[in-house]
Amino acid sequence: MWEDIWRYAETISICNRTRAIQLRIIHRLHISPNRRHAFSPTSSSPQCLKCKTDTGTLTYCLWSCTKIQRYWSGVLQEIENILGVDLELDPVSLLLGLPSRHVTSVGKRRLYNILTFAARKNILLQWISDKVPSIKDWHKILFEWMLEFMLNYAYNLEYNLFGTEMLNYAYNLEVDMPSDSQRVKLVAFLVQEGYEDNIVIAHDIHTKNRLTKYGGQDYSHILKNIVAKMLSRVINQTQVDKALIENSKRWLTFK
Numbered sequence: 001m002w003e004d005i006w007r008y009a010e011t012i013s014i015c016n017r018t019r020a021i022q023l024r025i026i027h028r029l030h031i032s033p034n035r036r037h038a039f040s041p042t043s044s045s046p047q048c049l050k051c052k053t054d055t056g057t058l059t060y061c062l063w064s065c066t067k068i069q070r071y072w073s074g075v076l077q078e079i080e081n082i083l084g085v086d087l088e089l090d091p092v093s094l095l096l097g098l099p100s101r102h103v104t105s106v107g108k109r110r111l112y113n114i115l116t117f118a119a120r121k122n123i124l125l126q127w128i129s130d131k132v133p134s135i136k137d138w139h140k141i142l143f144e145w146m147l148e149f150m151l152n153y154a155y156n157l158e159y160n161l162f163g164t165e166m167l168n169y170a171y172n173l174e175v176d177m178p179s180d181s182q183r184v185k186l187v188a189f190l191v192q193e194g195y196e197d198n199i200v201i202a203h204d205i206h207t208k209n210r211l212t213k214y215g216g217q218d219y220s221h222i223l224k225n226i227v228a229k230m231l232s233r234v235i236n237q238t239q240v241d242k243a244l245i246e247n248s249k250r251w252l253t254f255k
């Protein structure tokens, strides 16, 4: 098992900093309150900084403290909802990074690794603090990674299917479909976050009923209706032109 844990830590990310964080956890390099107390008995308490009731050993502070257990339960419940699988509160997987045996597909396993690593990092960010890591802070780390990923790799984010408003995705009824207004709201959010050079939008017209002749909104829907909506939702003309013209022009120019 340890062999798998080491191997996993080596491959967790292409980022050296991320690998180092995981290796530090496995090597037990974080100084726990009881160790800090042993170095300087007068200036620090040996108790867990979060609950202040039990001795703060490394395992206690990363896992067993009731406040940390509550955090891990919350994290696990969200990961179960995201992946649609039942998981167990297992420190070998959640802390040491061994993939969960309940997650079988490659894509879900990758996502599980990212979500659990962010949850670990969230604890370490509050390591020397009485503040208990929260689910909200965990979301923040994940969201920052997502935006960083988009920026670093110069990905374009495409909001597709403008003009298609339905309750569920036809091929997977578990998936809720956004409305055009919700799509515009998300585009406006990304523009405000500084991603106006990474957004493209489209209709995805692939059936007859989308054409005017058969009662649809046709190829002019974005130009006639969505642009006006964008302009009324703090997106300016230059940003609209980027989403409609410039970003696609840049993306479709092969060199």
Ligand SMILES: [Zn+2]
Binding pocket: 048, 049, 050, 051, 052, 053, 054, 065, 066, 067, 068
């Ligand atoms: Zn505690």
